[in-house]
Structures are given as C-alpha cells and as structure tokens.
Amino acid sequence: MIIYNKDWLDNRRVQDVAEKWFRKKLIIPAQLNDIQQRFVCGYKKTNTFIRIGMFLFTLLLANSAFGLVLLFLSGIISEIYGIVLLIFSGITFFVLEQFIKGKKYFHNGIDDMMLYIALSYFIGGIGALTYQVTDSVNFNNVLFDCIIILPVLIFCATRYADSFVSLLSFVCLLIIVFITVNKTGTIGKAVMPFIIMGVSFFVYWFSQKTKKDETKFYWRNCLNVLETASLITLYASVNYFVVREASALLFDLSLQPGEDIPLAIVFYVLTLAIPVAYIINGLKNKDRILLRTGIILLAVSVITYRYYYHFMEAEVAMIIAGAFLILGSWFVINKLKVPWKGIVDKDPNEDASFIEAESLLIAQTFGQQAVKPNDIEFGGGQFGGGGAGSNF
C-alpha cells in the first residue's frame, strides 16, 4: 500500500525515539550510537531550507519543461489539451515512482512537489475533459469530477503518505456529500448542517481510531491533518453564522427583519458548546490538536456572537477580552509552576527544566529511589542546585 520501505520507516522511528531518550538523558551516547547502528534507515533526512529550495525549483522545472513541450506542439493539440494534461500527469507519476523506488527519495522537496504537480495536472485534465464534452460548468460536472478524483486522491495520500493530499481528499469528500445532499431538495437542504457534521464526525472518529493502531503509524501526519480538518468542519457545519449565511447564499433563504433561521437556538448553543467541549476534552485526554482547535474556534465563536449582537463597543470588548486573557494566562502560568494532573507550564525545548519536572514526576511514582542519571557520563551535572532553586 505504501510506497516507502516499511522496515526503514520502522527503524527510523526507533532512531527518533532513541534520540528523544537521549535528549531526556535516559540513555548514554554510546547506547544511542548502538541503536542507530542496529536500526538502519536508508532514507535521508533533508534540511527544511534545502527542502524549500528543491520544492520551488522543482515547480519551476516541471512547468517550464511541460511549457516547452506545449510550445512545440502548439499547432497540433489545441483541441485535446485535457488529454495532454493527463499524459503529463502520467509521466510525472511515472518519474516520481522511479525516484522514490530507485533513488530513495523521501520527502526531500522534489518528490513532494512532483506529487502535487502530477495531481494538479490530473485534476486539471479531468476538469478540462468534462468541460470539453459538456461545454458548461455546473454542479453535475463538479460532482462527476470529484467522484473520479476522490479515489485517486485517497490512493495517493495512502501510497505517498502525504498530509496535504489527505486534506484534499477530505475536501473532495465534503464537496461530493454537499452536492449529493443538495440534489435531494428541501429535506436535504434542511438537514445539510447535520449531515456535514455527521461526515466530519465519522472522519474524526476514523482518524482517532486509526491513530491508535501502531501498525498505521506511517500515516500519523496525514491522520493529524484529517483530525484537525474534521474538527474544524464539524464546528463550521453548525456555526450560526455559517448556517445563516450559507442558507441565504446557496438555498435562497431570504430572511425578513425579525425572522431567524429554523432551529436558530440549536445553532446558537452549538456554536458555543462545541469549542468548549473541544477544550475540556483536549485537557482531559491531553490531546493537543483538540485543545488548540478548541481555543481558536472559541475565538471564532465570540466573533460570531458579536457579529449579530453589538452588546458593547468594539474597543471596550477588546480591552475586556485582552485583560481577561492576560490575567487568565498569568494566573494559569503561575498555577502551573507545579504540575497539576500531569499538566505543566514548561518549555519542552529548554530541556533542563522540563526534564527536571518529568524526573520529579517519575521520582514520585518510583518512591524515594533516585532518578538522577549518572552525571559523570554527561560531563557535568546539569541537574545540580542551580536550576532547581527558583522553580520548585
């Protein structure tokens, strides 16, 4: 299913975990070295800046190469450009496969960009063909295109483990659902928010469940993206503003002054309840995606309410919200100097104090047994008196 060598990906994960242990001073350099020798990965890691550079120049290269070909063929192909795009797409996919299998490319910028180029040519080709045949742009065409494109997107997302393509697949799925439900007429339009909500929830449940499966860890990034996207669409589908404006825009629902959309109270409640539920569950399950999405969506909810009810001047609201945020985060930061139910306010990048807090926690569970790693092996005790004083 996945194009990459699974053994190598497994080994790479072991290497990453071992590096984490080393940073946490749970193992010594010699052990890290041994583990890296034992678990070999043939894929190279690419520096981010190099990756950006290769990404950009691959885009330029592919487009000018195809531009050159088009220039030579310009007299012949004006009627069949849809097919030409599909041929380009096929060539790019073929070369991409060769690069990954033969040259061991692994998310180094070139293969990422080639995948996107191949897919854009494919989508463009399908779109151009349907346009040529029907000579019109309408919902039916889009639906037809999406139904053809979706399996290809899902296949590529799985095969190349690419998170952006996973996101595209999700969007494509939503478009299909939206157009199909829209076709069913009045009932469909009335229950649209709840159907989109249901689909989003299904996708969320699916990615959560798959993420727990250790054998599916190759797709962890894809699943994280799917999770975030589905949480956002789940909220958006029942956000009061979205429902009201979408009804007006897409279903020609015209509201007189004083009138409100059907079930308005349900949407008002859900607009607030969903972000709050995200945040609470995020903290409870220590789920960062849920927590961050919840915080951002809560701000969106506040703006939604303010859009319809101007209960105070904007600047007063800003000052109150700002003061609330400052005091609230100040209070929580001070509270979390000591871990509370495993939640803490420490910078994980500034290793020393974070590790200190963690080892303190381990010390509690281990009883009185010392957890301080052997200082001599690391050249100088970083855990000495200095750091501990102010924080604990």
Add this chain to the structure above:
Amino acid sequence: MNFEETLSGKLKADGLLTEIQQQKISESSRNKLFSLNFELRTLLYCGILLATTGFGILVYKNIDTIGHSVVIGLIALLCAGCFVYCFRKRSPYSNLKVESPNAFFDYILLAGCLLFLTLEGYLQFQYNVFGNRFGLATIIPAILFFALAYFFDHKGVLSMAITALCAWIGITVTPLDLLSHNDFSGVHFIYSALAVGIIFMAVSYISNVRDIKKHFSFTYLNFGANMMFIAALSGMFTMGYGLIYFLILAALVYYFIRYARKENSFYFLLIAVIYGYIGFTYQLFYLLDKSGLTIIFTYIGFLYFVVSCVFIIRFLKNHKKFLHSDDHIQ
C-alpha cells in the same frame, strides 16, 4: 502498552538497554507531562495585543473629553512602569546569553518599547516636538532600543532597533536624492543599503569573534545579507549600470555560499541561491532581449529554465557533500 514501552522491552532483550533504564523509560512514557507553555504564551501575547489596541482606539475616540496631557501622562507612566519593572528584575549584564528572570519579563520589555513608540508618535502628532527633524525622531528610538537590547538581552528589541536605524538612514539620505537628481529613484538608498549591510556583517563577525552577545550575530547577518541582496537586485532592475550591480550580486552570492559552507548554514545557502538565480536570470534575459533574437526567444527561455533548474536542484541535492567538504579548511 505504548510504543516506547514495547520498544524499550525489546531493546532490553537485545541487550541494548539495562533493566533500570527500561523501567525508567516505561515509567516516563506512561507519565508524560503535557506542557501548555506555547498555548499560554500565545494567549498572553494575544491578550496584550488586544488590550493595547483597544486602549489605543479608546483614547483616540475620547480624546476631546480626556485631554492630551492626561493621555500623554498615562502612556508615559505605563512606559516608565514597564522599564522600571525590567530594570528591577533584570539579571546582571553579561556578554553571554542571559536567561530572562521570569516568564513575563520579555513581554513587558516589548510592551515598554511599543509604548515608547506610541508616546513619541503622539508627541509629534500633537505638539510637533520634532518639527521636520524626522531624523531625530527615528534615531532616538534606535539608540534607546540598541541599548535596551544589549542591556536586557532581547532579540526582538534588537530587531526593532535595527529597523529604526534603517528608517533613520532612509530619512537621512532622502534629501541627498532630492538635491542631486531631483527625483526619488533612490541611488542613495541603494548605496546606503549596501553600506549598512557591510556594517551589519562586520558587527555580526565581531560579535562572533569577540564573543559579545554571540546569539545576536545571526540577526545582524540576516538583516545585512537581505538588505545587500535586495539593494543589488534593485540596482540591477532600476539603475543604468546593471553590470556593476550584477558583479556586486555575484560577489555577494560567492561570499554567502562560502559562508554557508564554512558555518554549515542551510539558510544562507538557500537565500544566496535564490537571490543569485533571480539576478542571473534577469541579466541573461536582458542580454537576450538586447540581442534581438525575438523569434526563438521563448524557446531559449523555457530551455534555460529547464537546464538551470536541473543544475540548481542537483546542487542543492548534493549540499551535504558540498557543505562538509570544506570542514578541514575551517
């Protein structure tokens, strides 16, 4: 059983981990701490931004009723309060990196600097204290921010200081342009950007060698490099002597690729390649345009992009060989 527990068990069986290590690893993976550090800092920052913006709008709207002196007094008081707080809580100065004494220190210093700018702008707008001496209005925050950045060890304030300095230079050279060419085409801007860029590079070099706030050197070099590259490119695009600026650009590219090689800096390698590519492509197409080969112009253009991109991708792909090959010279 989570992955780390399973893995540590397997590694222990292979003899790669000891019994105690395996226990500690399982224990630590089961008791993972959940840090809200980033989230809380972001919320705090958003709060400060919201409150100060709201405050600004409120003052602006009610200026008739409050009176200017009260507002100015209030801003001055807040600004002074921030600086006094920082001064009291500061860690002693050192040429090395100094850790902030607490979580809020950096934010309060930043707020103080922003308030200082507001205060200055307000004074100028209301009482015209600086008159037309805009140079004076920009050099004061520049000097103050440089001093604060070094005194309290704050990279953000350093960036603000550098920006203020550049603004000062920009304002100072404008009259020269007006006098000599009677237009704003900006030859003096390009000269001064090149000069300032060289100065920043020198400062970066000195702070590295002399070990004076070594962690500031990247900020200087980054500003300097980007200013000089952009100056050279805009010189090529707008000035008459394209070839001279092209040579300057080539020298810059050469220098920064060498620098990237020496310091193993992927960032400078990338920007040197991108700026250099833009300049080279521009120069080539300029010459092609002059030569009058209009019929095959498009073909040559596309062909050039294909060939050059292949070359650059190969170059970037082999960066490891390239960056490390020079290690022994260092």
